[in-house]
Amino acid sequence: MQNPCRASLGKLASASGFGKAAIAILLIAASGCALADSPAPRADVFVETGTTTAGEATANGLRGTERVDFILGRMAIEEKLGQLNQMAGGRQIALNSRITDAEYDRVRAGGVCSYLHVAGAEFLGGIQRVAVEESRHGIPLLFAMDVVHGYRTIFPVPLGIAATFDTADAERAARVAAVEASGAGLHWTFAPMLDIARDARWGCIVEGAGEEPFLGSAMARAQVRGYQGADLTRADTIIATAKHFGAYGAGTGGCDYDSADISERTLMDVYLPPFHAAAEEGAGSFMVAFNDIGGVPTTANKALVHDLLRGKWDYDGLVVSDWNAVLELVNHGVAETRAGAGALALLASVDMEMTSGIYAADMLAAVEASPALQAALDASARRVLMAKDRLGLFDDPYAYSDPAREAAVMLTPDHRAAARRVAERSMVLLRNDAGLLPLKPEPGKVAVIGALAGDARSMIGSWKAQGREEDVITVVDALRTRLGEAHVVYEPGAGTRDPADPAAIARAVAAAEAADVVILVTGEDYNLSGEARSRSDIGLPAPQQVLAKAVLATGKPVVTILMTGRPLDLGPLDREGAAILVAWFPGIEAGPAVANVLFGDVAPAGRLPASFPRRTGQSPIFIGHYPTGRPANEDLSKDSARYMDIPITPAYAFGHGLSYAAFEYDNLQLSAETLAPGGTLTISADITNTSQADADEVVQLYVRDPVAQVARPQQELRGFARVSIEAGKTKRVAFTLRPEQFAYFAPSGQFEADAGRIDFGIGAGSADIRLTGQFRITAPLIADGPAAALATPVSIMEE
Ligand code: BGC
Numbered sequence: 122m123q124n125p126c127r128a129s130l131g132k133l134a135s136a137s138g139f140g141k142a143a144i145a146i147l148l149i150a151a152s153g154c155a156l157a158d159s160p161a162p163r164a165d166v167f168v169e170t171g172t173t174t175a176g177e178a179t180a181n182g183l184r185g186t187e188r189v190d191f192i193l194g195r196m197a198i199e200e201k202l203g204q205l206n207q208m209a210g211g212r213q214i215a216l217n218s219r220i221t222d223a224e225y226d227r228v229r230a231g232g233v234c235s236y237l238h239v240a241g242a243e244f245l246g247g248i249q250r251v252a253v254e255e256s257r258h259g260i261p262l263l264f265a266m267d268v269v270h271g272y273r274t275i276f277p278v279p280l281g282i283a284a285t286f287d288t289a290d291a292e293r294a295a296r297v298a299a300v301e302a303s304g305a306g307l308h309w310t311f312a313p314m315l316d317i318a319r320d321a322r323w324g325c326i327v328e329g330a331g332e333e334p335f336l337g338s339a340m341a342r343a344q345v346r347g348y349q350g351a352d353l354t355r356a357d358t359i360i361a362t363a364k365h366f367g368a369y370g371a372g373t374g375g376c377d378y379d380s381a382d383i384s385e386r387t388l389m390d391v392y393l394p395p396f397h398a399a400a401e402e403g404a405g406s407f408m409v410a411f412n413d414i415g416g417v418p419t420t421a422n423k424a425l426v427h428d429l430l431r432g433k434w435d436y437d438g439l440v441v442s443d444w445n446a447v448l449e450l451v452n453h454g455v456a457e458t459r460a461g462a463g464a465l466a467l468l469a470s471v472d473m474e475m476t477s478g479i480y481a482a483d484m485l486a487a488v489e490a491s492p493a494l495q496a497a498l499d500a501s502a503r504r505v506l507m508a509k510d511r512l513g514l515f516d517d518p519y520a521y522s523d524p525a526r527e528a529a530v531m532l533t534p535d536h537r538a539a540a541r542r543v544a545e546r547s548m549v550l551l552r553n554d555a556g557l558l559p560l561k562p563e564p565g566k567v568a569v570i571g572a573l574a575g576d577a578r579s580m581i582g583s584w585k586a587q588g589r590e591e592d593v594i595t596v597v598d599a600l601r602t603r604l605g606e607a608h609v610v611y612e613p614g615a616g617t618r619d620p621a622d623p624a625a626i627a628r629a630v631a632a633a634e635a636a637d638v639v640i641l642v643t644g645e646d647y648n649l650s651g652e653a654r655s656r657s658d659i660g661l662p663a664p665q666q667v668l669a670k671a672v673l674a675t676g677k678p679v680v681t682i683l684m685t686g687r688p689l690d691l692g693p694l695d696r697e698g699a700a701i702l703v704a705w706f707p708g709i710e711a712g713p714a715v716a717n718v719l720f721g722d723v724a725p726a727g728r729l730p731a732s733f734p735r736r737t738g739q740s741p742i743f744i745g746h747y748p749t750g751r752p753a754n755e756d757l758s759k760d761s762a763r764y765m766d767i768p769i770t771p772a773y774a775f776g777h778g779l780s781y782a783a784f785e786y787d788n789l790q791l792s793a794e795t796l797a798p799g800g801t802l803t804i805s806a807d808i809t810n811t812s813q814a815d816a817d818e819v820v821q822l823y824v825r826d827p828v829a830q831v832a833r834p835q836q837e838l839r840g841f842a843r844v845s846i847e848a849g850k851t852k853r854v855a856f857t858l859r860p861e862q863f864a865y866f867a868p869s870g871q872f873e874a875d876a877g878r879i880d881f882g883i884g885a886g887s888a889d890i891r892l893t894g895q896f897r898i899t900a901p902l903i904a905d906g907p908a909a910a911l912a913t914p915v916s917i918m919e920e
Contacts, residue, residue: 173259175515188515189506192258193499196231198488199481200258201502203232205473206481207265207441210236216266217244224248228262229255232481234473234505235263235309240587245306246522253518260506261514264521265309268359268586269328270294272301274536274709275581275588278686279314279340281547281705283330283730284778286819287843288343290543295347297536298586299359304530305587306521308512309360311408313344315395316365320741321731322375324654327583327686327706329370331730332743333775334391334909335838338398342912345402353405354513356520357530360405365443366430367419368392369410375740377655381414386831388414389866391745394909397434401910405508406439409471411446418453420446421465431470434906439508441473442466448477459483467494472501532592537710544707544714546817546843549727550700550779551691557638557678557700559721559781565637567604569597570629570672571665572613573684574642582686582706583651592709596642596682599712603720610636614668617646621667633672639679640719641672643694647706650686659737660690669693682715688733688773695772703727721781724816726843728778728886732771739767744775744823744887745834776838776886782816782848785809786883786891796860796879797899805855806883806892807920810846819843820854822913823887825880830867836887840913851920862911864904872904 178191193201208227211218217239227233228251239245245264252262270276276294277284285291295313302310317337318326330340341363348361368388372379383392396407409426410419419425420442430436447466448459456462463479464487474480488494513520530536550558573579577593597611614629615621633639643665648654661669670693673679681694681701694701702725707714717723734742753769754761763769785808792803808818822840826833840856860874867873876898882890 172254173257175253175259179515185510186507189503189510192260192506193503196258196502198495198498199485200231201498202481202484202488203230204234204260204502204505205498206233206478207235207237207473207475208233208478209476210239212238213267216240220248225251228252231256231258231260233262235265237265237475239264240266240305240307242304242306242522242527243524246519249518249522261509261518263309263509264307265311266302266307266586267312267584268298268302268307268310269312269314269584270582271298271540271586271588271708272305273531273587273589273592274301274540275585275592276540276708277544277547278327278582278706279329280327280331280686280730281707282543283336283340284549284703284705284727285543285546285843286336286728286841287546288339290546291340291343292347293539294543295344295361296350297539299348299350300357300530301536302586303357303359303521304527306527307359308514308521309362309406310348311362311364312348313341313361313363313399314365315341315363315399316370316410317392317395318370318731319743320375321659321688321734322655322657322737322740323370323372324377324650324656325370325652326731327650330395331775332732333730333745333838334394334907336730336841337395338910339912341395341399342402345399345404349403349405353511354516360439360508360512361399362406362408362441363396363399363404364408365410366396366407366440367410367412367422367425368414369412372412375655377653378411380416381412383414386866390907390909394907397906397910400430400434400436400438404438405511406441407436408441408443409446411443411449413453418450418455420471421450421455421469423469427468427470437504437507439472439504440470442471442475444475445477447471447474447479460487463487464494467497467501470497470501472504540708541710541714544710545717545723547705547707547727548714548718548725549703549729549777550725551703551733551773551777552695553700553779555698555700557680558702558719560638560680560719562720564604565608566635567600567609568632568636568639569600569609569611569642570614570633570639571642571668572616573644573646574611574640574682575613576646579647579684580706580711581647581708583647583654588709594710594712596712596715599716600640603716614672615664617649617662617665619664621664626668626671629668630671630675633675633677633679636677639672639675639677640682641669641679642682642684643669644684644689645686647686657737659687659734659740660692661694666692680719688729688731690734690736691772703729721814724781724814726778726780726817726819728776728819729773730775732775733773735767735772739764739771742771744836747832748835770888774886774888776819776821777888778819778886780816780818782810782812782814782818784818784846784885785811789883789892789894791894791896793896795897795899796858798860798902801857801859802896803855803857804881804883804894805853807851807853808844808846809851810848813848815845815847817843817845818885821884821886822856823882823884823890824863826863826875826877827880828877829865829875830873831865833865837909838887839881840915842915842917844917853918853920855916855918857914859911860898860902861904862908862913863898864902864908866907872906872908874898874902874904876901
């Protein structure tokens with residue numbers, strides 16, 4: 122069989138009529154493409170043709186920093202600036218659409234480093250060939266896209282993935298995404314999003330792991346591993362981007378792009394730990410946030426990016442701006458001119474500029490005049506070239522250009538199975554008062570109600586990459602398949618935008634009345650959460666409220682499936698007797714996953730990664746609050762830190778999620794009463810499944826430091842384990858802690874843990890603590906970094 126890579130590249134070469142030398146290089150490069158795992162010996166060809174600097178460096182046997190410095194030493198300032206330039210090669214909905222002839226010329230001239238919103242192994246292989254063979258230095262391009270929860274095989278949205286409370290699920294989803302995206306010619310994804318989101322009004326909450334930094338850090342590590350694999354030079358790995366570095370999730374009032382006016386302590390202890398974890402895990406790139414912290418836009422925040430990330434954290438990966446954000450420094454009011462904005466960003470060590478084109482177009486004179494800018498430029502260009510080197514692109518620029526691989530890896534049965542499994546495991550049973558769930562195998566006549574039940578587009582969420590509606594099995598499709606058409610009546614009733622139509626509501630009510638059980642699929646559509654989708658009211662959209670009230674008024678047994686990208690104010694849904702399953706936006710396997718959970722093939726065990734407020738006005742509400750001098754008190758006659766018109770607790774707290782099984786927690790043991798610097802302490806407990814059903818339990822460890830130099834949060838997660846336990850069986854779960862895990866950003870400006878008591882609780886949720894205890898830290902210590910970024914080893918033993 123002919124080598125597909127060679128065939129496609131050969132086609133490209135002849136189509137564009139290149140001379141013999143170019144074709145010779147192509148063929149050699151193509152054989153390298155076929156042998157992605159064992160770089161081909163092509164150095165002699167570069168010597169023969171001697172065409173590019175990169176070729177010469179490689180031919181001379183240079184690798185890594187030596188090769189990069191060789192190339193860098195031969196580049197003009199304009200060319201270095203070109204290496205900091207990322208351009209939109211298309212739009213999210215029209216990939217590659219901006220790659221015009223002028224772009225090929227820009228590539229030839231070395232004026233661009235990277236394109237985003239592009240895809241396609243063959244197409245990208247074509248433009249890569251121009252970069253490698255027709256530009257002076259032969260530096261390969263980087264192709265990037267927001268592959269956030271799948272490329273073609275779409276998994277649940279990231280908030281749903283976090284709800285699995287299982288890092289293996291997060292890693293698997295990222296791995297599948299990387300295999301498909303790299304097959305489509307991409308080297309780089311703008312994921313994972315690591316912003317802590319304590320305010321459910323914030324639209325981007327859907328893109329991250331929720332409110333809690335320990336969970337966020339664990340998910341960060343897992344996703345970086347999934348995207349990048351163990352060896353970035355492999356052709357099925359892509360560079361991950363830890364984004365949006367800073368405090369993007371802390372925008373005032375939960376409003377996207379807005380200022381984060383937070384304390385240094387909250388920044389260090391809460392918002393930065395997932396980034397610290399990602400840096401330690403080797404994330405190849407970071408993206409800086411659009412917003413400012415206390416008036417300093419992160420894109421120009423030298424203290425944060427240059428001094429902390431580069432300096433203290435020793436991060437040498439590639440830092441990219443967000444879309445147009447360098448130019449937006451002018452809107453922020455910290456720069457007057459384009460070149461001024463560019464200088465601020467470059468000096469902050471933002472290496473690559475996404476789309477505003479200032480570095481490449483406006484900064485030559487400034488750089489020529491400034492040794493500081495020249496040094497910053499050299500450092501940034503070096504990091505960019507090193508990223509390409511780490512991907513193996515100087516050795517095999519066409520490793521990602523194989524259309525046959527692209528076709529073979531897309532939407533495979535394995536990938537679909539993984540998406541279904543993660544979707545099933547992401548679902549959170551909020552309540553099940555009357556035991557309506559699981560449904561009987563033959564539930565009688567089922568009315569499926571709500572336009573979202575058939576809304577394939579919403580099921581794949583806002584960052585759908587190359588996900589397609591036709592790949593989605595919707596909830597209504599899956600229920601029809603499972604129960605037979607004759608047993609399922611589907612009435613959309615109402616959508617999420619247009620005012621409810623009384624006639625359609627009446628049809629939904631009639632269907633409910635004629636049914637034995639109603640499955641009401643309600644919530645947000647995909648376009649109500651995500652970037653620039655902050656909402657001042659996180660109740661159900663108005664037409665869905667009308668529908669829900671009408672259906673609930675029938676008095677029929679109603680199971681609610683909640684599709685959403687954020688915690689919602691559940692309004693009328695949250696009533697006595699309710700059964701509510703949060704399905705998030707579950708991905709292409711939405712229908713089968715929902716059906717499997719509804720009918721008990723899979724017992725739900727997802728947990729909330731962010732608290733659900735009772736009403737929007739209770740936002741932000743999260744477990745990591747500092748205690749006050751007058752802690753919230755249920756007794757309204759006491760003056761305490763609370764709203765007077767609402768109970769003091771959230772509707773559903775972080776970590777909440779029910780099961781079809783029941784679990785008992787017992788036999789709490791500590792390996793010691795004290796924890797000394799340099800030592801460890803193990804906390805363990807027996808978890809018994811006392812029910813008739815096999816199921817998973819998510820065992821959670823929370824801690825609290827009751828007396829410290831500054832107030833410490835009321836609850837902090839410090840361990841979790843999703844454990845499968847058969848009916849009637851017991852497993853022992855053990856968490857091992859180090860004293861560094863109690864360090865916090867102290868008044869000294871260092872991370873310190875104090876000597877003294879630590880309280881802890883183990884349970885099924887932050888508001889469902891079953892066992893409590895305490896131990897003492899014997900002596901104070903100074904730690905290297907934020908406590909929440911540290912992982913807690915967990916062991917699980919059969920009893
Ligand atoms: C978002 C980023 C995203 C970028 C490129 C921006 O608007 O904030 O998260 O990676 O666009 O699509």
